[in-house]
Amino acid sequence: MERKMTFTQIMWLFSLVVLLVTIAYPLFMLIYKSLFGEKGFGYAYKVIVSDPNTWVYAFNTVKLAVIVTFFAVLIGVPLAFFVVRTDLPGRKIVRFLAVLPFILPPYVSAIAWIQLGAPYVGYINRIWRTLGHSGNLINIYSFAGLVLVMTLKFYVYVFLTVAAALEQMDPSLEEAARMSGAHPFKVARDVTIPLVVPSIASGALLAFVATCANFGIPALIGDRAHYYVLTTRIYSALSIPDLDKASAYSILLVILTGVALLIQKRSFGEKRYTTLTGKTVRPSVIALGKHKGLIALFIFIFLALTSVIPLFSLFFSAFLKNLYSPLTSLSSFTIDNFKFVLIQDETTTTALRTSIFSALLASTVVTLFGALLAYMIVKTNVKGRLFMDWLSSVPYALPGTVVGVAIILAFIKTPVFNTLWIIPFAYFIRYLSYGVRTTVGSLLQIDKTLEEASLMCGANWLTTMKNIVLPLIKPGLIAAWILVFMPTLSELTVSIIIYPPNHPTIGVATYNLMEEGQYTAAYALSAVVAVVVILAQLVVNRITGKMGARGL
Amino acid sequence: MKLAGIRIINLVKKFGEVTAVDHINLDIKDGEFMTLLGPSGCGKTTTLRMIAGLEVPTDGEIYIGDKIVSSPSKGIFIPPEQRNIGMVFQNYAVWPHMTVFDNVAYPLKIRKLPKDEIEKRVMKALEMVRLKGFENRYPHQLSGGQQQRVALARALVMEPEVMLLDEPLSNLDAKLREEMRFEIKELQKKIGITIVYVTHDQAEAMAMSDRIAVMEKGKIHQIGTPWEIYKRPTDAFVAGFIGLANFLKFDNVSIDKNTVEVTLFNGKVKLRCAPPLKKEGELILVVRPAEIDILKNPEPNTVEGIVRRTTFLGDIVDYLVEVDDQEVRVQTKPTEIFNPGSKVYLKINHATLVNL
Numbered sequence: 004m005e006r007k008m009t010f011t012q013i014m015w016l017f018s019l020v021v022l023l024v025t026i027a028y029p030l031f032m033l034i035y036k037s038l039f040g041e042k043g044f045g046y047a048y049k050v051i052v053s054d055p056n057t058w059v060y061a062f063n064t065v066k067l068a069v070i071v072t073f074f075a076v077l078i079g080v081p082l083a084f085f086v087v088r089t090d091l092p093g094r095k096i097v098r099f100l101a102v103l104p105f106i107l108p109p110y111v112s113a114i115a116w117i118q119l120g121a122p123y124v125g126y127i128n129r130i131w132r133t134l135g136h137s138g139n140l141i142n143i144y145s146f147a148g149l150v151l152v153m154t155l156k157f158y159v160y161v162f163l164t165v166a167a168a169l170e171q172m173d174p175s176l177e178e179a180a181r182m183s184g185a186h187p188f189k190v191a192r193d194v195t196i197p198l199v200v201p202s203i204a205s206g207a208l209l210a211f212v213a214t215c216a217n218f219g220i221p222a223l224i225g226d227r228a229h230y231y232v233l234t235t236r237i238y239s240a241l242s243i244p245d246l247d248k249a250s251a252y253s254i255l256l257v258i259l260t261g262v263a264l265l266i267q268k269r270s271f272g273e274k275r276y277t278t279l280t281g282k283t284v285r286p287s288v289i290a291l292g293k294h295k296g297l298i299a300l301f302i303f304i305f306l307a308l309t310s311v312i313p314l315f316s317l318f319f320s321a322f323l324k325n326l327y328s329p330l331t332s333l334s335s336f337t338i339d340n341f342k343f344v345l346i347q348d349e350t351t352t353t354a355l356r357t358s359i360f361s362a363l364l365a366s367t368v369v370t371l372f373g374a375l376l377a378y379m380i381v382k383t384n385v386k387g388r389l390f391m392d393w394l395s396s397v398p399y400a401l402p403g404t405v406v407g408v409a410i411i412l413a414f415i416k417t418p419v420f421n422t423l424w425i426i427p428f429a430y431f432i433r434y435l436s437y438g439v440r441t442t443v444g445s446l447l448q449i450d451k452t453l454e455e456a457s458l459m460c461g462a463n464w465l466t467t468m469k470n471i472v473l474p475l476i477k478p479g480l481i482a483a484w485i486l487v488f489m490p491t492l493s494e495l496t497v498s499i500i501i502y503p504p505n506h507p508t509i510g511v512a513t514y515n516l517m518e519e520g521q522y523t524a525a526y527a528l529s530a531v532v533a534v535v536v537i538l539a540q541l542v543v544n545r546i547t548g549k550m551g552a553r554g555l
Numbered sequence: 556m557k558l559a560g561i562r563i564i565n566l567v568k569k570f571g572e573v574t575a576v577d578h579i580n581l582d583i584k585d586g587e588f589m590t591l592l593g594p595s596g597c598g599k600t601t602t603l604r605m606i607a608g609l610e611v612p613t614d615g616e617i618y619i620g621d622k623i624v625s626s627p628s629k630g631i632f633i634p635p636e637q638r639n640i641g642m643v644f645q646n647y648a649v650w651p652h653m654t655v656f657d658n659v660a661y662p663l664k665i666r667k668l669p670k671d672e673i674e675k676r677v678m679k680a681l682e683m684v685r686l687k688g689f690e691n692r693y694p695h696q697l698s699g700g701q702q703q704r705v706a707l708a709r710a711l712v713m714e715p716e717v718m719l720l721d722e723p724l725s726n727l728d729a730k731l732r733e734e735m736r737f738e739i740k741e742l743q744k745k746i747g748i749t750i751v752y753v754t755h756d757q758a759e760a761m762a763m764s765d766r767i768a769v770m771e772k773g774k775i776h777q778i779g780t781p782w783e784i785y786k787r788p789t790d791a792f793v794a795g796f797i798g799l800a801n802f803l804k805f806d807n808v809s810i811d812k813n814t815v816e817v818t819l820f821n822g823k824v825k826l827r828c829a830p831p832l833k834k835e836g837e838l839i840l841v842v843r844p845a846e847i848d849i850l851k852n853p854e855p856n857t858v859e860g861i862v863r864r865t866t867f868l869g870d871i872v873d874y875l876v877e878v879d880d881q882e883v884r885v886q887t888k889p890t891e892i893f894n895p896g897s898k899v900y901l902k903i904n905h906a907t908l909v910n911l
Contacts, residue, residue: 183662
């Protein structure tokens with residue numbers, strides 16, 4: 004008996020095929036190629052295992068990540084505590100400034116710090132010498148510089164997870180301790196801190212994995228300090244090109260981050276305390292008393308140094324004629340750098356066009372396809388929907404460099420490779436998870452009865468979708484679109500691996516300008532990226548804020 | 556165990572422009588079970604939290620025993636950890652990272668009692684709340700009712716002078732709630748502790764309290780025993796909040812020294828009732844639906860009405876009867892059922908004059 008396929012079945016088949024081709028196949032190729040490279044089974048592993056440098060790179064990656072994570076916890080936890088649990092003035096501004104460096108692409112942060120802390124030409128060192136000293140106060144091209152930039156980038160993970168935990172903690176847990184006779188200090192020791200430890204651990208894990216997976220900062224700063232990590236080594240293996248080695252390094256990097264995840268799950272997985280209540284949360288706020296001013300001053304100086312000044316001086320530098328121009332003379336400043344990158348230079352203008360096109364296409368396709376997947380995951384009970392959910396999330400969980408390698412291995416022999424289309428295609432793979440997760444979130448909040456009520460009013464499925472479901476998830480769809488558009492517009496990690504020679508992206512072009520020593524042009528391009536990203540973030544905040552106000 | 560009453564004098568709490576508690580006075584005796592009853596936002600929880608020390612009063616004084624614990628005008632504020640008060644929260648607030656034993660032992664550990672003493676007292680407290688054998692469990696392995704009993708044991712273990720309970724039963728299901736009511740009352744009788752209990756559930760308040768303070772909009776309307784509150788409410792709010800009430804317009808009232816005579820329904824009914832508790836303001840007559848008989852045939856001092864709605868509720872029948880231009884709700888035992896449209900006669904057995 005022949006039966007026509009239902010609409011859902013067609014969509015199911017379509018989604019499954021897309022996911023298998025775009026995600027499962029590259030991942031398979033990554034593992035396959037690392038095992039069965041061109042020189043026989045296991046050759047790549049034999050080479051990397053016998054090469055002492057491999058262990059240096061792996062150790063460097065872990066060492067960097069451990070130290071960055073340590074400082075991230077050291078900064079993130081107290082900052083979260085002050086913002087959520089004390090009467091610190093300007094808490095909203097503190098929160099904004101803490102998150103600000105995080106929304107910039109990592110290579111922009113690296114560039115901002117390079118123009119501040121580069122030996123001799125960096126502002127910090129120029130000011131240092133103006134004050135009568137000799138030599139350099141800091142050298143950003145060092146291990147310490149690497150740790151500094153990455154810590155200031157990634158402590159936000161700890162800050163945000165701990166702040167959320169502190170906000171959502173039921174205040175009566177602490178009040179009960181006070182009623183039991185405990186002084187506020189003891190309440191913190193016996194109740195508050197033990198309860199946020201699991202959140203500190205998950206924030207620390209995020210910082211650890213982000214550090215391991217980051218490419219932009221170690222590429223711009225680490226390489227010059229001769230501090231090599233796995234992501235930068237994968238990139239140089241690709242430029243030889245030695246695909247077997249790159250894939251073997253990639254697997255090593257994945258194992259590394261996987262182990263970290265496992266350790267965190269093992270130690271804290273079961274201890275996720277649910278301390279949320281339905282009651283309106285009113286976190287108890289501690290009065291800082293006479294130290295309030297001092298603490299506030301300290302925090303604001305810290306944020307000014309780490310968040311405001313790097314960004315500000317980046318804009319400043321973007322207007323400099325050249326790095327050695329005296330800062331005191333008005334004639335040192337020009338808008339030529341912007342003219343150069345936005346109008347004159349063929350490479351950067353091509354990059355602008357490529358990135359805008361790729362970001363527009365990728366975010367649109369991700370939003371549409373993500374919504375389709377999300378609908379099947381949340382609102383149907385088709386087979387394999389959890390597998391599809393999982394598969395769509397894998398490329399974002401993996402380091403971008405690894406995803407780039409997998410895409411090369413899978414598609415290098417196809418006609419799309421070496422064309423402009425490979426870029427939006429790669430972005431789609433990398434960021435699909437954003438579209439799925441955001442829409443799943445909005446769909447979950449639409450109670451089934453809202454749809455059922457529409458059906459009972461006589462509307463059919465399509466009308467119900469159009470009149471009820473779509474309007475309710477529209478803010479979610481817009482948010483998903485921007486959430487993909489923003490990072491793809493300035494993407495570096497995947498792009499630098501897969502970009503066709505005549506189609507660089509903004510990220511790639513900026514990186515190359517830095518490598519070629521065209522610093523002021525790189526600053527101008529970074530400044531443009533920073534402005535676009537910050538504006539887009541403000542739009543997202545407005546949209547998600549509105550969603551909150553509507554109880555969605 | 557040392558017992559202590561609580562005295563609250565002209566207590567005020569303002570949150571910005573909003574006055575949550577507005578000059579309240581309350582005298583709670585040693586070993587008394589006092590309930591603060593009122594709708595949400597009436598200031599009952601804020602009052603409780605000020606007794607606890609979790610909220611700093613704007614004005615007024617609070618004494619526990621003969622010790623003043625809070626007086627903004629005198630610059631006195633004893634922090635909660637030094638007040639030696641046991642408290643049970645609405646959402647239990649049992650620490651999820653500690654076992655039942657550690658939760659209950661915490662107040663004693665803070666007071667640095669010797670280990671064997673702690674052990675002895677924790678066990679005694681757990682026995683009191685019938686949780687012996689659960690010492691090593693974690694809260695997530697317990698039901699809501701068991702968690703609330705852990706919270707109760709934790710509040711009792713340090714043998715406080717006063718125990719505060721903030722809607723402790725509202726997160727439990729109906730059956731468990733009724734059980735816990737009796738358990739808490741029994742416990743209080745056994746150890747004779749002073750309890751201040753906050754709830755919005757009038758049945759809970761009636762069942763447990765020695766006295767009830769009915770609150771609305773930051774003010775206390777009436778303080779009295781459950782019987783007094785029900786039988787002789789001071790005003791329409793209290794009458795309406797505690798149980799069902801008909802508010803009836805009357806034609807005339809003559810107030811002598813001790814007897815009050817009210818005529819209503821165009822002189823067809825004359826009633827004697829106690830004088831209103833407050834002497835000033837406009838009056839209205841409160842008649843409970845259960846205090847009216849519904850009759851088939853006229854009797855002296857009854858009034859004719861038409862049944863407009865009949866609702867059979869099993870053990871009672873609820874009627875809405877139209878009398879002249881007023882609607883009267885009547886609840887009777889289901890001995891005889893009058894259908895809508897029937898002509899009936901109402902006999903009012905008890906009425907109270909209250910202030911509007």
